[in-house]
Amino acid sequence: MIELIKTPEAKQAVARKILEALHDWFEVDENREKYISACVNWTFLAAKENDEYVGFLCLKETAKETVEIAVMGVLKEFHRHGFGRQLFESAKKIAVDSGYSFMQVKTVQPGMYPDYDITNRFYQACGFKEFEVINEIWGEENPCQIYVQYLK
Numbered sequence: 001m002i003e004l005i006k007t008p009e010a011k012q013a014v015a016r017k018i019l020e021a022l023h024d025w026f027e028v029d030e031n032r033e034k035y036i037s038a039c040v041n042w043t044f045l046a047a048k049e050n051d052e053y054v055g056f057l058c059l060k061e062t063a064k065e066t067v068e069i070a071v072m073g074v075l076k077e078f079h080r081h082g083f084g085r086q087l088f089e090s091a092k093k094i095a096v097d098s099g100y101s102f103m104q105v106k107t108v109q110p111g112m113y114p115d116y117d118i119t120n121r122f123y124q125a126c127g128f129k130e131f132e133v134i135n136e137i138w139g140e141e142n143p144c145q146i147y148v149q150y151l152k
Contacts, residue, residue, distance in 0.1 A: 001048045002090045005056075008040035014053045015039045018073040024115045025073065035071045042070055045090050047083040054078040057087040059095065062104065067095045069105040079118075088126050096151050103151055109133050109143040123147050 005011050015036045019026045026032040039058050047055040055074030062068045069091065074083045095103055105123055108116040128147035137144035 002086050003046055003048060005044045005046050011039045011044045012036050014044075014046050014056050015058075015071070017053060018056055018075060019071075021075055022073045024076075025119070039071065043091075043094060045087055045094075047074065047078075047087055049078065049081075049083070055083045055087055057091050059091050061100075065101040067098070067100045067103055069103065072105075084122055085126070092149075092151065101150065101152055103128075103149045104131070105147050106137070106144050107147070108138070109145040112141075112143065120145065 005014065019032050019035060026035070035058075038060075042058040042060045045057045045059075046053050055072075055078060057072040058070045059067050060070040069088075072084070072087065074087070092103065105128060107119050107123065110117055110120045124147075126149075128149045131146045131148040134144045134146065
């Protein structure tokens with residue numbers, strides 16, 4: 001089940017639970033805390049299984065026509081159970097209904113780390129297309145892969 005969470009406290013509690021459990025992806029404490037703090041300002045969707053939150057996705061506007069998946073995570077034991085896809089499909093519907101033309105997401109370029117290769121395959125399976133790689137965002141050791149998707 002996917003639900004839209006609106007209260008800042010609930011957003012931060014869910015984000016903290018999920019991101020702290022996903023240490024392989026969110027290992028830098030300072031960056032993780034930035035996501036947890038910032039999520040209160042974004043559209044926040046959460047996936048629930050048996051009354052427990054198992055994943056979430058945040059959307060933020062980056063331009064008049066573009067929305068970004070700012071942060072997303074699903075507990076590792078729930079990977080490949082459809083929660084990520086459900087979160088994405090719900091987010092896409094919100095973006096389309098809100099009139100956005102494009103959705104983007106940033107992750108680490110394929111071939112750098114096995115866990116991020118899984119993430120890249122997920123976004124590609126959701127219909128995202130490679131747009132650009134920018135080394136200056138996260139550094140040479142973590143080249144930023146930007147994916148985009150046309151929503152119309």
